[in-house]
Amino acid sequence: MLTCRTERELVDAIEESVCNKLRPTEHEFIMSFGGFEAFEATKQAIVKVVNALKKDEATTIGVYGMGGVGKTTMVKYVGAQAQKCRLFNQVIMAVVSQNPDLMKIQETFAELLGLKLEEKTDIGRASKLKEKILKGTGILIILDDIWKSIDFSSIGIPSHNELQRCNSKVLLTTRKLSVCHSMDCHANIHLNILSEEDSWSLFVKEARKYPLDKSSTFYDVARKVAGECAGLPVALIAVARGLRDKCLDGWKEAARRLQASQPPNPEDEGDVFKCIKLSYDYLKSDDSKSCFSLCCLFPEDYDIPIEYLLMYRIGKGMFQDSNMLEARDTTYSVVKDLKDSSLLLDGRDDGCVRMHDVIRDMAILMMSLSEEGQRFLVKIGCELKNWPKIDAHKGYSAISLMKNKICKLPEELVCPNLQILLLQHNASLNEIPKSFFQSQNELRVLDLSYTRISLLPQSISFLTNLQALYLDYCRNIIDISVIGKLHKLEILSMRECALEELSREIGQLTNLRMLDVSAKNCTWNVDFWTGGVKLMEKEKKLILALMN
Ligand SMILES: Nc1ncnc2c1ncn2[C@@H]1O[C@H](COP(=O)(O)OP(=O)(O)OP(=O)(O)O)[C@@H](O)[C@H]1O
Ligand SMILES: [Mg+2]
Incomplete structure (x- = not known):
């Protein structure tokens, strides 16, 4: 029975009573959810998170725990349940990652809130976003994978008092407790590693080796292997799957290797490293390994188009004797193997795949330590303004410097083993030095898309092995005639280049398999012929020739 003196009090009391009825019990909260498993450690953390979310005075709640322990999985689950149980009216989530892209975060939130952000500046977008959040009520804002303190207001997330007023809260995840502190979290919740028994049941489920009980000859070795995964789901799953079709000796060998393994950075996720490395080593084919390593050349938390993997693989010269269809089939089946x-x-x-951030970190580390001539150098989205010092003796075979602010390249690229060079999305780059490509190298794939270059240097003709050249969205480019000398070129991609005429020299590229010159407002001469191949026009918008 409600006893209230004023109408206001009555309304408040009714609201409170309804809310209490709607608020889920812990049991209701932790129900099954596709793919999600309520491990003991996860349940404990969820109860703490839900309690913190119910407290009015807490507006920022931090979840921390080791890489691959299940933070993202858990907060996604909490978000879905919180909405289902009407603890919040709306849940929005964005990934911050090691190199935060403010605009991407803002756009993700805006899209989820049904807001169109047309403002050009970060501040403009932040203020629009904030306005929208403040107009709503009961929004749970999830910021996943924070590495260093980030200013909420720069994104457009309201202040503590404002969040309180609109019953909204922020739930963030990070690997480090110090980040929770620097973000002034009102509750810091640790997600622990899995218990021995939870680790074991996850491992058994993923290894699909039934029965894996004490009667099985695999039991002792399987227990050892599972124990080496240090209670981390990401490692347990990767290792169990890697061993699925191995015989007893294979399992024993795996246990030996995991026990003996000396990870390069023991205090830094050493256990995950050795587990991912084992799972990589146990991949069925070198083809799968090479495709896996290509994926770490893309940014973190990135949707990698499988077609790009296909093209880079063709560029690496992997399909000399196959046609496009066969190359595509093989690539899709390798990707399936990697997903399995x-x-x-x-x-x-x-049509896209992603790489888990722990696995990507491990892949980058692994490729940076691999033997001379096979190493990778990956520095993506880290605001690099200058070309990094590249030790020619390190023998890099791939360099990815995508999404930086590099404005000047060295006079000469001295990297004799280099096969792949990815420089796309360096919008400040407007010139390539004349002799840049003069030194002897093995370059096969070169991506200069989304740069401001206007010319390709004459020295590009030294790239006699070049098989794939990407110049997409190079809107300043005026002359590409020099490419006529790249006789081995198989892929030439020039989407949305503002060239007035397609260079006749393309006709000399007799090995071309894929030419993409699609553009929205294209003015190409449609009767243009190249070495026996006619470029086709589709609705005057797309000219795309697919050969072979
Ligand atoms: N509760 C769970 N139920 C089922 N699978 C899980 C669970 N927690 C984690 N996993 C598995 O482990 C993998 C890693 O989990 P997740 O991505 O959540 O880790 P993380 O702590 O966010 O890692 P990082 O610090 O790298 O962001 C997931 O891809 C999933 O396969
Ligand atoms: Mg995560």
């Missing part, structure tokens, strides 16, 4: 091994995840969009 849990080394790759489904992408958000169809």
